[in-house]
Amino acid sequence: MNNNAIEAIQLVKQFKQKKSKKAEFDKKRGFFQKKAAQPIFTAVDGIDLVIHRGEVFGLLGPNGAGKSTTIRMLCTLLEPTSGTAFVNGFEIRKQPTQVRQSLGTLLAGERSIYWKLTGRENLMYFAALYHIPTRVAKQRVEELLKLMELTDRADEMVEKYSTGMKQRIAISKALVAKPPILLFDEPTLGLDPQAARNVRDLILKLKSEGHTILLTTHYMEEADLLSDRIGIIDKGKIIALGTPEQLKEQIQQKEVIHLEISGWFEQLEHVIKEIPGIDHLIVKEGENSSLQNISLQTVNSRAAIPLLIDKVNVNGTHLVNMNILKPSLEDVFINLTGKALRD
Amino acid sequence: MTNLPNVLNLKPNRLLAELNAIRAIVIKQWLHTVRYPTWVLQLLIWPLIFPAAYILTARAFAGPEQIALPVFNAATGTDNYIGYIVIGTLIWMWQNIVLWNVGLSLREEQLRGTLESNWLTPVWRFSLLIGSILVQTVTIFFFIAVTFLEYRFLFQIHFQGNIGLVILAFAVAFPSIYGIGITFASLVLRIKEANSLVHFVRGFVMIFCGITFPISVLPGWMKSVSQWLPQTYVIRAIREITLVGADFNMVKQDLLILLGFGFIWMVIGYFAFTFMDRLSRRSGSIGQY
Ligand SMILES: Nc1ncnc2c1ncn2[C@@H]1O[C@H](COP(=O)(O)OP(=O)(O)OP(=O)(O)O)[C@@H](O)[C@H]1O
Numbered sequence A: 001m002n003n004n005a006i007e008a009i010q011l012v013k014q015f016k017q018k019k020s021k022k023a024e025f026d027k028k029r030g031f032f033q034k035k036a037a038q039p040i041f042t043a044v045d046g047i048d049l050v051i052h053r054g055e056v057f058g059l060l061g062p063n064g065a066g067k068s069t070t071i072r073m074l075c076t077l078l079e080p081t082s083g084t085a086f087v088n089g090f091e092i093r094k095q096p097t098q099v100r101q102s103l104g105t106l107l108a109g110e111r112s113i114y115w116k117l118t119g120r121e122n123l124m125y126f127a128a129l130y131h132i133p134t135r136v137a138k139q140r141v142e143e144l145l146k147l148m149e150l151t152d153r154a155d156e157m158v159e160k161y162s163t164g165m166k167q168r169i170a171i172s173k174a175l176v177a178k179p180p181i182l183l184f185d186e187p188t189l190g191l192d193p194q195a196a197r198n199v200r201d202l203i204l205k206l207k208s209e210g211h212t213i214l215l216t217t218h219y220m221e222e223a224d225l226l227s228d229r230i231g232i233i234d235k236g237k238i239i240a241l242g243t244p245e246q247l248k249e250q251i252q253q254k255e256v257i258h259l260e261i262s263g264w265f266e267q268l269e270h271v272i273k274e275i276p277g278i279d280h281l282i283v284k285e286g287e288n289s290s291l292q293n294i295s296l297q298t299v300n301s302r303a304a305i306p307l308l309i310d311k312v313n314v315n316g317t318h319l320v321n322m323n324i325l326k327p328s329l330e331d332v333f334i335n336l337t338g339k340a341l342r343d
Numbered sequence B: 001m002t003n004l005p006n007v008l009n010l011k012p013n014r015l016l017a018e019l020n021a022i023r024a025i026v027i028k029q030w031l032h033t034v035r036y037p038t039w040v041l042q043l044l045i046w047p048l049i050f051p052a053a054y055i056l057t058a059r060a061f062a063g064p065e066q067i068a069l070p071v072f073n074a075a076t077g078t079d080n081y082i083g084y085i086v087i088g089t090l091i092w093m094w095q096n097i098v099l100w101n102v103g104l105s106l107r108e109e110q111l112r113g114t115l116e117s118n119w120l121t122p123v124w125r126f127s128l129l130i131g132s133i134l135v136q137t138v139t140i141f142f143f144i145a146v147t148f149l150e151y152r153f154l155f156q157i158h159f160q161g162n163i164g165l166v167i168l169a170f171a172v173a174f175p176s177i178y179g180i181g182i183t184f185a186s187l188v189l190r191i192k193e194a195n196s197l198v199h200f201v202r203g204f205v206m207i208f209c210g211i212t213f214p215i216s217v218l219p220g221w222m223k224s225v226s227q228w229l230p231q232t233y234v235i236r237a238i239r240e241i242t243l244v245g246a247d248f249n250m251v252k253q254d255l256l257i258l259l260g261f262g263f264i265w266m267v268i269g270y271f272a273f274t275f276m277d278r279l280s281r282r283s284g285s286i287g288q289y
């Protein structure tokens, strides 16, 4: 028995990929031929992870990195292809019931609760499924409704709630059994800024109460703000691990320059890349079509900036804005993978 | 270390807690039934119109003055072709409703996105189906009662026979009908083509179990298929009880066979469910739709 909240050991999840149209066609043609091996896709590729009790751990990564798949294995919805994990000291394959009893899980999306039930009915229902006696459950549900400021609306059907309120019921559902460990998959996804802030405050409050929290996100500000430690995950592998400060220190000697350029054309990207001392150039998808945002990293901005201005201000292209910033977690990610977190 | 007071430390009696969970599942299922109230109309209309189509066809084929009735009587032992059809179609509709309600209950949760929320709790997963079945049984009880009442008052059909024996026949058919429902519920989580699967199963029952005609008119190979379907036996037994006035000894064999089928289908249902559960944990298909 180990005393970590969560420990993953060489956790791997592979999915058989859906047969493509062509493969199906081939199969029909050659009935007696040997079936072609199904292509296998590795969503989580050997994750080792220790999360201490009382810690908030942020799993940060782009779309498809394997964050949700990792959470799904830890909460026993998915069986690992190989490797294992312990949650609250229980092994996820052999002791799934104990693991589920130790966990409060919030999966991404607001569809995890019943829209045709009221908020209170939802919570009473899940309390019973967590084997909480009705008497205890009633009290617990009142407590949670109060904490979430939903007492007034508790007897309305969930379908009438706002997205933020639905999310608060979904979080309450995860908390109803007072589990020591919480798994939150993208807890602020799809929420308006105010609702997202409320959820982040709540996470900090839950941490102060002693909960261990594993959260996934692809917002680095969120990971930075909430997490004691962060694991950056990409293509199923954890490529960096540490406190937000440690991660940023890795590229501390670097400076990050954000540029806004008008009259952007594609070849300019290559021109800028040629400038000595500049690396990790990222061309961002701009909201404003006439201006192009780009970011790049350099060890010496004093040497790079004059060259940049020279190269950019040609043929009707203008540098209209420039910021030199301290590296953020996003820049850490760019430094590690050569691509932006949000494509 | 955390010093959270953990509700789970209360260590409630596991069995009582599970029963309490089933109670909650029943309440949830019931609230959903009441809050999607289209079923009330269906409950009144279907028992009437579905058999009616067959009854009117039969009346037309029976010819003027119902001259074909003696032939029917020779094959079935009764003149009461309306009652004969009502019993057959009633059992068919029972299986049909079970396929839709119990059989699709998990699939519905999957589509709603709530199935995973249930799967995340330590509840015994089979309890979810037990809850559906309990709610369904109440609805079907009304359905059967409505059928008998409507035909009694609208068509003046008199069902005879021992009511206790009728209930017994329904009861011994229960495990088969619901075992098939559970098997079905498990399959549609993987094979997501639920509708065509329902049509297949009920079409099978319609043709092979003699819902509107005696099995004896089927060609030989179809007769042997009929023998393997529990619906054949429950239809036959209830017809004998209500139309011919058979006593327990006359239907004993059919009822025993039904119990045997019930056991087999419950076992198949349970294993289909566990198998599906394991498979979807590998492929991650529980959350997909
Ligand atoms: N059940 C499944 N079957 C097949 N492939 C899957 C399945 N679940 C996930 N995948 C694939 O595995 C990869 C990782 O998915 P995952 O949901 O873990 O990513 P994520 O990091 O949570 O991304 P996002 O930010 O989009 O939520 C994706 O490419 C996804 O398509």
Ligand SMILES: [Mg+2]
Pocket: A067, A068, A069, A108, A185, A186
């Ligand atoms: Mg995800």
